Amino acid sequence: MIDLPLAREIVERTMKIIPFSVNVMDRHGTIVASGSPERIGSAHLGAQLALARRSTVEIDDSSTAHLHGAKPGINLLLVVRGDICGVIGLTGQPDQVRQFAELVRLTAEMILERARLTGELQREKRYREEFVFQLVHRTGVSDASMAAWAARLAIDVRLPRAMFVLEVTGASHRMDLVLTELQHVQAALAMRWPDLLTAVVSPGELVMLEGFDTADSPMPRAQRARKRLHELHEVIRPALQFASTLAVGVALPGLDGATASYESARHTARVGRRREPAATVFSYFELHLPVLLSSLQSGWQAEQLRQTLHKLKAYDQKNGVLVKTLMSWFKHNNHPALTAQALHIHRNTLDYRLQKIGELTGLDLAIIDDRLMLYVALQITPAEAGD
Missing domain, CATH: 3.30.450.40 (GAF domain)
Structure with missing residues (x-):
C-alpha cells in the first residue's frame, strides 16, 4: 500500500x-x-x-x-x-x-x-521484543503458542539460555527519560549485536536473552559470564546516563528456564548490591549460593536461622563489630591473615572476636554445620543488619 x-x-x-x-x-x-x-x-x-x-x-x-x-x-x-x-x-x-x-x-x-x-524489520523487531516480554511476564500466552513463537524466530528452546537484566537504580528519575535512555541502549546493542534478543520489560528495566552453553565446568562458565557482562557493559555505559546495575541469571533450557533466569538475575542484582554497594555488574555464577539462599526470607526456618545473629547484634549494637568481622571472615574464605588485613586488625584481635562469636551464639566455628548456619543467617538477614 x-x-x-x-x-x-x-x-x-x-x-x-x-x-x-x-x-x-x-x-x-x-x-x-x-x-x-x-x-x-x-x-x-x-x-x-x-x-x-x-x-x-x-x-x-x-x-x-x-x-x-x-x-x-x-x-x-x-x-x-x-x-x-x-x-x-x-x-x-x-x-x-x-x-x-x-x-x-x-x-x-x-x-x-x-x-x-x-x-x-520493524515488525520483526516488535515480534522479537514481545516474545522476550512474554517470557518475562507470561501474560496468559500458552506454552504451545510460545513454542510456536520461538520456532518462528528460529530459537531452539531446548538449548540453555541466560537473561541479562539492566536495571536503572534510584527512584528520582523521570520515567519517560529513563525509557528513552533504555531505548538508546537497545539501539546501541542492536548495532553491535543485531541478533541479540532484547526488550524493555518495565519503565526502568531492559533484558537481554542469549544462548549460554552450560556443558563446561562451573569455573569456565563463570569466566564466560563475566566476559559477556563486560562486553555488554562496554556498550551500555556510553549510552546510559543514569546509574544502573547489570546482572546475569542462571542459564537454563526451556521457556520456563528463561523465565527462571530472569528472576535469578534480579535476585543476583539485589544480593550483589547488598554485598558490594559500589559494584554495578553482577553474575549469578559468582553469587549462586547467596542468590539461592536469598529466597529463604520468611517462615519459622528463616527466623530460627536469624536467631543465631541476635546475640551478636545485641552485644555490639553500637558498632556491629562482630557481625562485620564474621562477614569479612566469610568473604575471605575463613582465611585469618586476609581477614585481619582487610579489617586492619591484629591476628590476635581477630582470634578474640571469632572466639567471642562462638561464645555468644553457642556455635563452634570449627564445625562445618555450625559455620554454615552462621553463613546462611548472614545471607538471609536484611542488609542493615550486617552494616
Missing part, C-alpha cells in the same frame, strides 16, 4: 531528476501525491487504464479526445515482489517523457521496496 508520506517522497525524489511533473496513484487509480497538488485525491484515468490492462499506458494528444480529463503522459505499474502497488505517471508528451519513464519507475520501486523492508 502506498501511503501519503511515501507517495510524497517518490514525487519529490523523481522530480529532482526529471523536468516533468510526476503523479503517484494507489491501486484504485486515485492520485495520492502529485507535482500538481490540486490533482491530489482525484481519479487518474491513465492509471486506471494501466491497472485494468496490467501494463504501461501511453496517452498522447489524440487519446485525450476520448478520455475526458486525461493529460498526455506515460503511466507505469509499480510492482514490488510481484505485487502491483500502484501506478506512477509522468505528465508530458510521450515522445518527450519516454526516455525518463524507466528511470522514474525504478526509483519509485526502490523507494517502495526500501519502505517495505523497513516495515518488515
